Amino acid sequence: xxxxxxxxxIGKRREKIAELKADGVNLFPNDFAADHTIGVIKDKIExxxxxxxxxxxxxxxxxxxxxxxxxxxSSFIRFRDRTGQLQAYIRKDRVGSExxxxxxxxxxxxxxxxxxVMFTTKTGEWTLLASELKLLCKAVRPLPxxxxxxxxxxxxxxxxxxxxxxxxxxxDIFIKRSRIVQAIRNVLLNRDFLEVETPMMQPIPGGAxxxxxxxxxxxxxxxxYLRIAPELYLKRLVVGGxxxxxxxxxxxxxxxxxxxxxxxFTMLEFYQAYAxxxxxxxxxxxxxxxxxxxxTGSTSVEFQGNTIDFGGPWRCMPLLESLQEIGGVDSGxxxxxxxxxxxxSSKGITITKTDRIGKxxxxxxxxxxxxxxxxxxxxxxxxVEVSPLxxxxxxxxDITERFELFIAGYEIANGFSELNDPxxxxxxxxxxxAEREAGNPEAHFMDEDYITALEYGMPPTAGxxxxxxxxxxxxxxxxxxxxxxxxxxxxxxxxxxx
RNA sequence: GGGCCGUUAACUCAGUUGGUAGAGUAUCUGCCUUUUAAGCAGAGAGUCGCGCGUUCGAGUCGCGCACGGCCCA
Numbered sequence: 426x427x428x429x430x431x432x433x434x435i436g437k438r439r440e441k442i443a444e445l446k447a448d449g450v451n452l453f454p455n456d457f458a459a460d461h462t463i464g465v466i467k468d469k470i471e472x473x474x475x476x477x478x479x480x481x482x483x484x485x486x487x488x489x490x491x492x493x494x495x496x497x498x499s500s501f502i503r504f505r506d507r508t509g510q511l512q513a514y515i516r517k518d519r520v521g522s523e524x525x526x527x528x529x530x531x532x533x534x535x536x537x538x539x540x541x542v543m544f545t546t547k548t549g550e551w552t553l554l555a556s557e558l559k560l561l562c563k564a565v566r567p568l569p570x571x572x573x574x575x576x577x578x579x580x581x582x583x584x585x586x587x588x589x590x591x592x593x594x595x596x597d598i599f600i601k602r603s604r605i606v607q608a609i610r611n612v613l614l615n616r617d618f619l620e621v622e623t624p625m626m627q628p629i630p631g632g633a634x635x636x637x638x639x640x641x642x643x644x645x646x647x648x649x650y651l652r653i654a655p656e657l658y659l660k661r662l663v664v665g666g667x668x669x670x671x672x673x674x675x676x677x678x679x680x681x682x683x684x685x686x687x688x689x690f691t692m693l694e695f696y697q698a699y700a701x702x703x704x705x706x707x708x709x710x711x712x713x714x715x716x717x718x719x720x721t722g723s724t725s726v727e728f729q730g731n732t733i734d735f736g737g738p739w740r741c742m743p744l745l746e747s748l749q750e751i752g753g754v755d756s757g758x759x760x761x762x763x764x765x766x767x768x769x770s771s772k773g774i775t776i777t778k779t780d781r782i783g784k785x786x787x788x789x790x791x792x793x794x795x796x797x798x799x800x801x802x803x804x805x806x807x808x809v810e811v812s813p814l815x816x817x818x819x820x821x822x823d824i825t826e827r828f829e830l831f832i833a834g835y836e837i838a839n840g841f842s843e844l845n846d847p848x849x850x851x852x853x854x855x856x857x858x859a860e861r862e863a864g865n866p867e868a869h870f871m872d873e874d875y876i877t878a879l880e881y882g883m884p885p886t887a888g889x890x891x892x893x894x895x896x897x898x899x900x901x902x903x904x905x906x907x908x909x910x911x912x913x914x915x916x917x918x919x920x921x922x923x
Numbered sequence: 924g925g926g927c928c929g930u931u932a933a934c935u936c937a938g939u940u941g942g943u944a945g946a947g948u949a950u951c952u953g954c955c956u957u958u959u960a961a962g963c964a965g966a967g968a969g970u971c972g973c974g975c976g977u978u979c980g981a982g983u984c985g986c987g988c989a990c991g992g993c994c995c996a
Contacts, residue, residue, distance in 0.1 A: 433968035434933045434950050441951095492959085499956035516956060533949080547957050566933075570948045572960050573935040579991045580934095591934090681924095684993085775996080905992090918990060 434567055438532070442563055445530060452563040457538035459487035464508030470543060470551060477543050477551065484553065486511070487538040487561055489590070492571055495529065501552075504537065513539055513553040514546070520558050527560065533571070534564035582913055595908075598901045601720055602909055605897055606673060608719040609693055612712045618669040618695060623658035625651060625675065631875065632656030632814070634867040635678040638688075651677035656814065656888065657875045659696050660843060663886050664878045671695035673893065684905040685835065687894065688914055696843070696888040702826045705840045705889045706803055709830060710737045712891075713801070720900055728833050728902050731799050741828075743806035744790060752793035765789065779863060783808030798831035807841075813853040813869055815841035830891075832899060840889030847879035 445452060461469075461484045470476050488504035488511075498517040503510055517525040519541075531537070541555040569575040574591040581588040581595070588595045610620065628647070630637040632654030640649050655672050662670050673693045680686060697704065713735045714724045725734040748754040758764040762782045769776045769785065774792055776785055786808065798804075807827045809817060815825035827841035844850050854876070857869035897909040907913040 432933060437950060437967090438933095494958045494961055495955090496958075496961090497955040499958090501958045501961085503959085512959080514957070518956080546959095548959075550957095550959080552957085567949060568934085570934040570960095572948065576935070577930090577991085579930090582991090773996090916990065 435565065438565055438567065441530065442565065445563070450527065450560065452560065454559070454561060457487060457559050457561055458485060459506075459538055460485040462486065462508040463488065463506050463511045466511065466543065466553075467509065467551070477545060479542050479544060479554070481542050483540060483542055483556075485538070485540045486553065487536065489536050490531070490533055491568075493531075493533055498525070500528065502537075511553060512546075512550055513541070513555050514544075515555050515558060519554065519556050524558055528558055531560060532564060532567065534566070534568045535560060536562035536564075578907075579915075579918075582907055582915055583918060585911055598897075598903060598909060599911060601901050602893075602897045604720045605716055605900060606893065608716040609673065609712065609891075609893075611719075612715050613669075613671050613695060616669070616708075618671045618697075619667050621659070621662060621667070621670050621672055622674065623652075623655045623662075623672060625677075627652050627658075629870050629872050631869060631872050633676075633678075634869065636680060636866055638677050638679050653678055654692070654890065655694050656890070657872060659694055660883060660886070660888065661875065661878045663696050663698055663843075664881055664883045668698035668884070669696070682914055684907070685895070687906050687910055690906070690910075691893040693891040693893055694888065696886055698884040698886045700887040701885075702805075702828055702840055702842045702887050705887045706741065706828060709838060709840070709889065709891075710735070710739055710801075716896075717900060726900055726902070728899050729904055731833060733833060733899065734800060739801040739803060741803040741805060744786065744804050744808075745806065747794045747798075747802075747804055748786065748790060751797050752789060754789065754793070759786070781810050783810040787811050795831055795836065796834040799833055801830065801832045803828045803830055809853075810856070812841065813857050814844055814850075816844045817849070835895050835899070836892075837895055837899070838889055838891040840887065843883065843886040843888055845879055845883040845885065847876050850879055851876050 442452065463486060466484050466486060469482070476482055486506070488506040490502050490504045491510065492503040494501040500515045502513050502515065504513060505511075515525065515528055520528070538559045538561050539553060539555040540557040541553045543551055544554050546552050569587065569591050575581055575584075575587050581592070585595075589599070614620070626640065626642075626649040628649060630650035630653050632652075633656070635653040637650040637653050640651060641647070642649055654676055655674065659670055659672060671693060672695075673691065675689050676692045677689050678686075679688065682688065697708075714737070717724050717726060717735050724736050725732055727733075742750075745759050748759065749756050754765075754768065758768055760782075762785065765782065765785050766776060766778075769789060772789075772793070774789065776788055780788070790804070794804075805828045806818075806824045807815070807829070809815070809823055809825055812825040812827050815827040818824050818826055825841060827839075829836055830838035830840075844853070854869060854871045858871050861868035861870070894906050894909050897903070898906060901909060903909050
């Protein structure tokens with residue numbers, strides 16, 4: 426690398442490491458048996474207080490040193506493993522003068538393994554009295570400052586490992602994220618759903634209106650698209666007899682990066698045969714309550730100054746009604762395309778002139794209503810023209826049996842009774858193809874094989890997608906999607922940060 | 924795409940009207956066997972994001988660029 430200019434601190438550290446090597450110290454051994462975790466040791470003392478004694482059990486434990494208080498012939502260290510943090514007391518007369526003089530050459534950030542008994546210090550802190558100590562891994566670079574830690578968001582994202590070492594809150598977010606996914610999985614497995622994996626590389630990208638990433642398969646000599654949604658594959662599986670399926674995996678959309686968009690993001694999609702969108706509205710509420718309870722211990726959460734209550738039942742409102750009641754759109758305008766265009770421009774909202782009325786309505790909704798939907802709210806009654814995969818309402822063929830879920834101003838979920846009439850589906854695709862030819866790069870492609878699958882018969886089905894990143898933002902009170910994605914996309918930093 | 928803000932030592936941050944670059948932590952040296960952001964004494968450490976300009980002189984003023992943050996579209 427070009428940035429190997431040795432700074433003072435790192436340069437000195439490298440010199441010290443060279444000396445340790447020259448003295449025959451193995452800086453990267455892997456022969457220490459860490460038989461106990463810090464968590465196990467603490468549990469043991471909780472349950473058997475006699476363990477806190479020089480006659481008590483001898484523990485073998487390893488971790489990264491996070492702080493060192495060196496005295497002349499004894500030292501305290503704080504070290505950490507995946508289960509927590511513990512103090513150890515290293516005395517020259519216990520570990521021997523040879524080990525102690527090696528220890529004095531170690532640094533914060535190094536990994537050590539220790540064996541010893543537990544005791545209580547004068548200040549009452551449980552502490553490992555080490556009788557053996559072994560260097561397990563030498564750190565070349567110093568950790569950030571112990572009190573202020575690592576704050577610079579750019580460095581936190583680019584060097585997430587440092588963020589995880591230094592900031593417990595970051596660790597907690599990603600532990601919670603893992604638990605959220607596990608809790609969702611349990612909700613669905615408990616309801617007899619089958620977890621599946623469908624292609625990430627698709628010859629025809631489908632299931633959403635979005636711009637895909639394109640890649641190329643050399644041997645097959647063909648372009649493939651990173652998927653924008655798994656929907657059309659999951660519904661093929663319903664055709665195949667998997668009546669209840671779900672997938673939790675990445676989608677890719679070739680669009681901007683912001684506090685609420687990352688080009689790759691994680692989506693749950695699930696499909697249930699013999700169910701309607703109304704069943705999914707019920708299931709969604711159950712899922713959110715179970716997941717929130719499991720992960721946060723409560724069915725209400727604090728998010729950016731608002732208390733979000735997942736207790737039910739949640740508000741449910743037709744799209745047009747929400748535009749009138751919340752968006753302040755006069756009811757007379759809702760069927761008046763020209764009137765809506767005028768209204769939009771009076772609000773400073775730019776609308777493409779070729780947009781059809783359904784699209785104009787959803788754009789107005791995005792700006793006038795969505796930010797105001799703080800408590801969980803299902804919006805229903807989406808126009809057919811913006812819902813090319815949804816079943817039509819039996820009462821009104823212009824709208825679909827569809828809902829979107831909004832919480833804290835975020836679109837969190839999208840679900841509907843599935844369109845399983847192959848002829849209608851073909852017409853909808855054709856309409857999309859026409860839109861694409863008219864210049865909408867996000868319109869669907871024709872997918873003949875999907876039509877063929879529907880022609881074999883898909884039972885009446887309802888399906889839904891839930892954004893896992895945004896759900897994690899809600900449950901961890903994170904204002905930016907980058908806080909809940911371990912390695913968010915960043916432009917390359919061609920210099921500077923090393 | 925637009926606006927505002929940020930970028931100074933490994934980290935967190937000061938830096939006045941333009942006049943030799945500062946602190947704490949970390950590091951190094953010495954002392955110290957119950958510390959908790961340990962303590963005491965001393966030392967070293969900088970391409971002030973990058974480039975151009977104004978000026979006798981730029982971390983500081985101007986223009987451009989890069990990266991990041993927040994807001995708007």
